[in-house]
Amino acid sequence: MFGRAWPLRAPVREGIVPTWPQLMDSNDVPCTDDVVAKLWLNNEAVRKAIHTARTSLVSQWDLCTGRIRYNHDAGSMIKYHKNLTSKGYRALIYSGDHDMCVPFTGSEAWTRSMGYKIVDEWRPWFSNDQVAGFTQGYDKNLTFMTIKGAGHTVPEYKPREALEFYTHFLTGLPL
Known part of the structure:
Protein backbone atom coordinates (compact mmCIF):
# COMPACT_ATOMS: atom_id res chain seq x y z
CA MET A 1 0.00 0.00 0.00
CA PHE A 2 2.05 2.89 -1.34
CA GLY A 3 5.34 1.34 -0.16
CA ARG A 4 4.51 1.54 3.54
CA ALA A 5 2.77 -1.71 4.46
CA TRP A 6 3.02 -3.95 1.44
CA PRO A 7 5.03 -5.72 0.28
CA LEU A 8 6.24 -6.90 3.66
CA ARG A 9 9.87 -5.81 3.42
CA ALA A 10 9.26 -2.58 1.54
CA PRO A 11 11.11 0.26 3.26
CA VAL A 12 9.12 2.49 5.56
CA ARG A 13 10.52 5.92 5.01
CA GLU A 14 10.34 8.93 7.25
CA GLY A 15 8.33 11.84 5.97
CA ILE A 16 4.87 13.05 5.21
CA VAL A 17 2.29 10.31 4.77
CA PRO A 18 -0.17 11.40 2.10
CA THR A 19 -3.88 11.14 2.84
CA TRP A 20 -6.35 9.60 0.39
CA PRO A 21 -7.50 13.02 -0.85
CA GLN A 22 -3.87 13.96 -1.54
CA LEU A 23 -3.13 10.66 -3.28
CA MET A 24 -6.23 10.80 -5.44
CA ASP A 25 -6.17 14.58 -5.94
CA SER A 26 -9.86 14.32 -5.05
CA ASN A 27 -12.14 14.08 -2.04
CA ASP A 28 -13.69 10.90 -3.46
CA VAL A 29 -12.09 8.18 -1.33
CA PRO A 30 -12.33 4.63 -2.77
CA CYS A 31 -14.11 1.81 -0.92
CA THR A 32 -15.84 4.07 1.59
CA ASP A 33 -19.34 5.20 2.31
CA ASP A 34 -19.31 7.73 5.10
CA VAL A 35 -22.86 9.04 4.80
CA GLU A 44 -24.56 18.65 17.60
CA ALA A 45 -26.20 16.38 20.20
CA VAL A 46 -23.73 13.58 19.42
CA ARG A 47 -20.79 15.99 19.49
CA LYS A 48 -21.92 17.21 22.89
CA ALA A 49 -22.36 13.65 24.19
CA ILE A 50 -18.82 12.63 23.14
CA HIS A 51 -17.37 15.89 24.46
CA THR A 52 -15.97 17.21 21.21
CA ALA A 53 -15.91 20.76 19.95
CA ARG A 54 -18.97 22.22 18.27
CA THR A 55 -19.04 22.11 14.49
CA SER A 56 -18.93 25.89 14.38
CA LEU A 57 -15.50 25.84 16.08
CA VAL A 58 -13.69 23.10 14.18
CA SER A 59 -15.64 22.54 10.97
CA GLN A 60 -17.37 19.30 10.18
CA TRP A 61 -16.10 15.77 10.63
CA ASP A 62 -14.90 14.05 7.44
CA LEU A 63 -13.82 10.45 7.03
CA CYS A 64 -10.75 11.28 4.98
CA THR A 65 -9.73 14.88 5.18
CA GLY A 66 -6.82 16.71 3.63
CA ARG A 67 -6.64 19.01 6.69
CA ILE A 68 -4.45 16.61 8.70
CA ARG A 69 -0.71 16.35 8.15
CA TYR A 70 0.93 13.17 9.38
CA ASN A 71 4.69 12.83 9.49
CA HIS A 72 5.85 9.21 9.61
CA ASP A 73 8.95 8.97 11.77
CA ALA A 74 8.77 5.63 13.59
CA GLY A 75 9.58 3.15 10.81
CA SER A 76 8.33 -0.41 11.06
CA MET A 77 6.33 -1.38 14.14
CA ILE A 78 7.57 -4.99 14.05
CA LYS A 79 10.46 -4.25 16.41
CA TYR A 80 8.01 -2.85 18.99
CA HIS A 81 5.77 -5.91 18.73
CA LYS A 82 8.78 -8.20 19.09
CA ASN A 83 10.08 -6.24 22.09
CA LEU A 84 6.76 -6.45 23.96
CA THR A 85 5.92 -10.06 23.10
CA SER A 86 9.44 -11.23 23.97
CA LYS A 87 8.77 -9.86 27.47
CA GLY A 88 5.62 -11.97 27.75
CA TYR A 89 2.95 -9.43 26.87
CA ARG A 90 0.06 -11.10 25.06
CA ALA A 91 -0.70 -9.80 21.58
CA LEU A 92 -3.55 -10.45 19.19
CA ILE A 93 -3.08 -9.45 15.57
CA TYR A 94 -6.30 -9.73 13.58
CA SER A 95 -7.55 -8.84 10.13
CA GLY A 96 -10.81 -9.08 8.26
CA ASP A 97 -10.43 -11.37 5.28
CA HIS A 98 -12.29 -8.86 3.07
CA ASP A 99 -10.11 -5.88 4.04
CA MET A 100 -9.32 -3.92 0.87
CA CYS A 101 -7.13 -1.44 2.76
CA VAL A 102 -4.73 -3.75 4.63
CA PRO A 103 -5.03 -7.30 3.25
CA TYR A 116 8.24 -17.26 16.71
CA GLN A 130 -20.21 -21.21 12.35
CA VAL A 131 -16.65 -20.82 11.10
CA ALA A 132 -15.86 -17.20 11.95
CA GLY A 133 -12.30 -17.14 10.61
CA PHE A 134 -8.95 -18.79 11.15
CA THR A 135 -6.30 -18.48 13.82
CA GLN A 136 -2.72 -19.47 14.45
CA GLY A 137 -0.90 -19.26 17.78
CA TYR A 138 2.79 -18.59 18.29
CA ASP A 139 4.97 -18.85 21.35
CA LYS A 140 5.51 -15.63 23.32
CA ASN A 141 1.69 -15.28 23.60
CA LEU A 142 1.27 -14.02 20.03
CA THR A 143 -1.91 -14.90 18.14
CA PHE A 144 -2.89 -14.09 14.57
CA MET A 145 -6.46 -14.45 13.38
CA THR A 146 -8.74 -13.63 10.50
CA ILE A 147 -12.40 -12.74 10.69
CA LYS A 148 -14.46 -14.21 7.86
CA GLY A 149 -16.38 -11.62 5.86
CA ALA A 150 -15.03 -8.60 7.73
CA GLY A 151 -13.49 -5.53 6.16
CA HIS A 152 -10.98 -3.10 7.66
CA THR A 153 -13.09 -2.13 10.68
CA VAL A 154 -13.87 -5.61 11.99
CA PRO A 155 -16.38 -4.68 14.75
CA GLU A 156 -18.39 -2.67 12.22
CA TYR A 157 -18.68 -5.64 9.84
CA LYS A 158 -18.83 -8.49 12.36
CA PRO A 159 -19.88 -7.16 15.80
CA ARG A 160 -20.86 -10.55 17.29
CA GLU A 161 -17.62 -12.20 16.24
CA ALA A 162 -15.55 -9.20 17.36
CA LEU A 163 -17.12 -9.22 20.82
CA GLU A 164 -16.54 -12.95 21.06
CA PHE A 165 -12.85 -12.91 20.15
CA TYR A 166 -12.17 -9.77 22.22
CA THR A 167 -13.84 -11.39 25.23
CA HIS A 168 -11.88 -14.60 24.78
CA PHE A 169 -8.60 -12.72 24.37
CA LEU A 170 -9.15 -10.41 27.35
CA THR A 171 -10.16 -13.26 29.64
CA GLY A 172 -7.39 -15.56 28.39
CA LEU A 173 -9.79 -18.20 27.08
CA PRO A 174 -8.98 -20.05 23.88
CA LEU A 175 -11.26 -19.73 20.87
Missing part, protein backbone atom coordinates in the same frame (compact mmCIF):
# COMPACT_ATOMS: atom_id res chain seq x y z
CA VAL A 36 -24.13 7.59 8.10
CA ALA A 37 -20.92 8.33 10.05
CA LYS A 38 -20.82 11.87 8.69
CA LEU A 39 -24.43 12.57 9.68
CA TRP A 40 -23.92 11.07 13.14
CA LEU A 41 -20.55 12.67 13.96
CA ASN A 42 -21.66 16.09 12.74
CA ASN A 43 -24.86 16.04 14.83
CA PHE A 104 -4.84 -10.05 5.87
CA THR A 105 -2.04 -11.69 3.90
CA GLY A 106 0.24 -8.77 4.76
CA SER A 107 -0.65 -8.90 8.45
CA GLU A 108 -0.14 -12.65 8.44
CA ALA A 109 3.24 -12.28 6.74
CA TRP A 110 4.66 -9.69 9.16
CA THR A 111 3.33 -11.68 12.14
CA ARG A 112 5.09 -14.77 10.79
CA SER A 113 8.26 -12.72 10.11
CA MET A 114 8.77 -12.25 13.86
CA GLY A 115 10.18 -15.78 13.82
CA LYS A 117 7.52 -20.98 16.86
CA ILE A 118 3.97 -22.06 15.96
CA VAL A 119 2.26 -23.57 19.01
CA ASP A 120 -1.31 -23.71 17.66
CA GLU A 121 -1.51 -24.68 13.98
CA TRP A 122 -3.70 -22.77 11.52
CA ARG A 123 -7.26 -23.77 12.29
CA PRO A 124 -10.81 -22.41 12.13
CA TRP A 125 -12.38 -20.64 15.07
CA PHE A 126 -16.13 -20.59 15.61
CA SER A 127 -18.85 -18.15 16.62
CA ASN A 128 -22.51 -19.10 16.84
CA ASP A 129 -21.59 -22.62 15.62
Whole structure:
Protein backbone atom coordinates (compact mmCIF):
# COMPACT_ATOMS: atom_id res chain seq x y z
CA MET A 1 0.00 0.00 0.00
CA PHE A 2 2.05 2.89 -1.34
CA GLY A 3 5.34 1.34 -0.16
CA ARG A 4 4.51 1.54 3.54
CA ALA A 5 2.77 -1.71 4.46
CA TRP A 6 3.02 -3.95 1.44
CA PRO A 7 5.03 -5.72 0.28
CA LEU A 8 6.24 -6.90 3.66
CA ARG A 9 9.87 -5.81 3.42
CA ALA A 10 9.26 -2.58 1.54
CA PRO A 11 11.11 0.26 3.26
CA VAL A 12 9.12 2.49 5.56
CA ARG A 13 10.52 5.92 5.01
CA GLU A 14 10.34 8.93 7.25
CA GLY A 15 8.33 11.84 5.97
CA ILE A 16 4.87 13.05 5.21
CA VAL A 17 2.29 10.31 4.77
CA PRO A 18 -0.17 11.40 2.10
CA THR A 19 -3.88 11.14 2.84
CA TRP A 20 -6.35 9.60 0.39
CA PRO A 21 -7.50 13.02 -0.85
CA GLN A 22 -3.87 13.96 -1.54
CA LEU A 23 -3.13 10.66 -3.28
CA MET A 24 -6.23 10.80 -5.44
CA ASP A 25 -6.17 14.58 -5.94
CA SER A 26 -9.86 14.32 -5.05
CA ASN A 27 -12.14 14.08 -2.04
CA ASP A 28 -13.69 10.90 -3.46
CA VAL A 29 -12.09 8.18 -1.33
CA PRO A 30 -12.33 4.63 -2.77
CA CYS A 31 -14.11 1.81 -0.92
CA THR A 32 -15.84 4.07 1.59
CA ASP A 33 -19.34 5.20 2.31
CA ASP A 34 -19.31 7.73 5.10
CA VAL A 35 -22.86 9.04 4.80
CA VAL A 36 -24.13 7.59 8.10
CA ALA A 37 -20.92 8.33 10.05
CA LYS A 38 -20.82 11.87 8.69
CA LEU A 39 -24.43 12.57 9.68
CA TRP A 40 -23.92 11.07 13.14
CA LEU A 41 -20.55 12.67 13.96
CA ASN A 42 -21.66 16.09 12.74
CA ASN A 43 -24.86 16.04 14.83
CA GLU A 44 -24.56 18.65 17.60
CA ALA A 45 -26.20 16.38 20.20
CA VAL A 46 -23.73 13.58 19.42
CA ARG A 47 -20.79 15.99 19.49
CA LYS A 48 -21.92 17.21 22.89
CA ALA A 49 -22.36 13.65 24.19
CA ILE A 50 -18.82 12.63 23.14
CA HIS A 51 -17.37 15.89 24.46
CA THR A 52 -15.97 17.21 21.21
CA ALA A 53 -15.91 20.76 19.95
CA ARG A 54 -18.97 22.22 18.27
CA THR A 55 -19.04 22.11 14.49
CA SER A 56 -18.93 25.89 14.38
CA LEU A 57 -15.50 25.84 16.08
CA VAL A 58 -13.69 23.10 14.18
CA SER A 59 -15.64 22.54 10.97
CA GLN A 60 -17.37 19.30 10.18
CA TRP A 61 -16.10 15.77 10.63
CA ASP A 62 -14.90 14.05 7.44
CA LEU A 63 -13.82 10.45 7.03
CA CYS A 64 -10.75 11.28 4.98
CA THR A 65 -9.73 14.88 5.18
CA GLY A 66 -6.82 16.71 3.63
CA ARG A 67 -6.64 19.01 6.69
CA ILE A 68 -4.45 16.61 8.70
CA ARG A 69 -0.71 16.35 8.15
CA TYR A 70 0.93 13.17 9.38
CA ASN A 71 4.69 12.83 9.49
CA HIS A 72 5.85 9.21 9.61
CA ASP A 73 8.95 8.97 11.77
CA ALA A 74 8.77 5.63 13.59
CA GLY A 75 9.58 3.15 10.81
CA SER A 76 8.33 -0.41 11.06
CA MET A 77 6.33 -1.38 14.14
CA ILE A 78 7.57 -4.99 14.05
CA LYS A 79 10.46 -4.25 16.41
CA TYR A 80 8.01 -2.85 18.99
CA HIS A 81 5.77 -5.91 18.73
CA LYS A 82 8.78 -8.20 19.09
CA ASN A 83 10.08 -6.24 22.09
CA LEU A 84 6.76 -6.45 23.96
CA THR A 85 5.92 -10.06 23.10
CA SER A 86 9.44 -11.23 23.97
CA LYS A 87 8.77 -9.86 27.47
CA GLY A 88 5.62 -11.97 27.75
CA TYR A 89 2.95 -9.43 26.87
CA ARG A 90 0.06 -11.10 25.06
CA ALA A 91 -0.70 -9.80 21.58
CA LEU A 92 -3.55 -10.45 19.19
CA ILE A 93 -3.08 -9.45 15.57
CA TYR A 94 -6.30 -9.73 13.58
CA SER A 95 -7.55 -8.84 10.13
CA GLY A 96 -10.81 -9.08 8.26
CA ASP A 97 -10.43 -11.37 5.28
CA HIS A 98 -12.29 -8.86 3.07
CA ASP A 99 -10.11 -5.88 4.04
CA MET A 100 -9.32 -3.92 0.87
CA CYS A 101 -7.13 -1.44 2.76
CA VAL A 102 -4.73 -3.75 4.63
CA PRO A 103 -5.03 -7.30 3.25
CA PHE A 104 -4.84 -10.05 5.87
CA THR A 105 -2.04 -11.69 3.90
CA GLY A 106 0.24 -8.77 4.76
CA SER A 107 -0.65 -8.90 8.45
CA GLU A 108 -0.14 -12.65 8.44
CA ALA A 109 3.24 -12.28 6.74
CA TRP A 110 4.66 -9.69 9.16
CA THR A 111 3.33 -11.68 12.14
CA ARG A 112 5.09 -14.77 10.79
CA SER A 113 8.26 -12.72 10.11
CA MET A 114 8.77 -12.25 13.86
CA GLY A 115 10.18 -15.78 13.82
CA TYR A 116 8.24 -17.26 16.71
CA LYS A 117 7.52 -20.98 16.86
CA ILE A 118 3.97 -22.06 15.96
CA VAL A 119 2.26 -23.57 19.01
CA ASP A 120 -1.31 -23.71 17.66
CA GLU A 121 -1.51 -24.68 13.98
CA TRP A 122 -3.70 -22.77 11.52
CA ARG A 123 -7.26 -23.77 12.29
CA PRO A 124 -10.81 -22.41 12.13
CA TRP A 125 -12.38 -20.64 15.07
CA PHE A 126 -16.13 -20.59 15.61
CA SER A 127 -18.85 -18.15 16.62
CA ASN A 128 -22.51 -19.10 16.84
CA ASP A 129 -21.59 -22.62 15.62
CA GLN A 130 -20.21 -21.21 12.35
CA VAL A 131 -16.65 -20.82 11.10
CA ALA A 132 -15.86 -17.20 11.95
CA GLY A 133 -12.30 -17.14 10.61
CA PHE A 134 -8.95 -18.79 11.15
CA THR A 135 -6.30 -18.48 13.82
CA GLN A 136 -2.72 -19.47 14.45
CA GLY A 137 -0.90 -19.26 17.78
CA TYR A 138 2.79 -18.59 18.29
CA ASP A 139 4.97 -18.85 21.35
CA LYS A 140 5.51 -15.63 23.32
CA ASN A 141 1.69 -15.28 23.60
CA LEU A 142 1.27 -14.02 20.03
CA THR A 143 -1.91 -14.90 18.14
CA PHE A 144 -2.89 -14.09 14.57
CA MET A 145 -6.46 -14.45 13.38
CA THR A 146 -8.74 -13.63 10.50
CA ILE A 147 -12.40 -12.74 10.69
CA LYS A 148 -14.46 -14.21 7.86
CA GLY A 149 -16.38 -11.62 5.86
CA ALA A 150 -15.03 -8.60 7.73
CA GLY A 151 -13.49 -5.53 6.16
CA HIS A 152 -10.98 -3.10 7.66
CA THR A 153 -13.09 -2.13 10.68
CA VAL A 154 -13.87 -5.61 11.99
CA PRO A 155 -16.38 -4.68 14.75
CA GLU A 156 -18.39 -2.67 12.22
CA TYR A 157 -18.68 -5.64 9.84
CA LYS A 158 -18.83 -8.49 12.36
CA PRO A 159 -19.88 -7.16 15.80
CA ARG A 160 -20.86 -10.55 17.29
CA GLU A 161 -17.62 -12.20 16.24
CA ALA A 162 -15.55 -9.20 17.36
CA LEU A 163 -17.12 -9.22 20.82
CA GLU A 164 -16.54 -12.95 21.06
CA PHE A 165 -12.85 -12.91 20.15
CA TYR A 166 -12.17 -9.77 22.22
CA THR A 167 -13.84 -11.39 25.23
CA HIS A 168 -11.88 -14.60 24.78
CA PHE A 169 -8.60 -12.72 24.37
CA LEU A 170 -9.15 -10.41 27.35
CA THR A 171 -10.16 -13.26 29.64
CA GLY A 172 -7.39 -15.56 28.39
CA LEU A 173 -9.79 -18.20 27.08
CA PRO A 174 -8.98 -20.05 23.88
CA LEU A 175 -11.26 -19.73 20.87
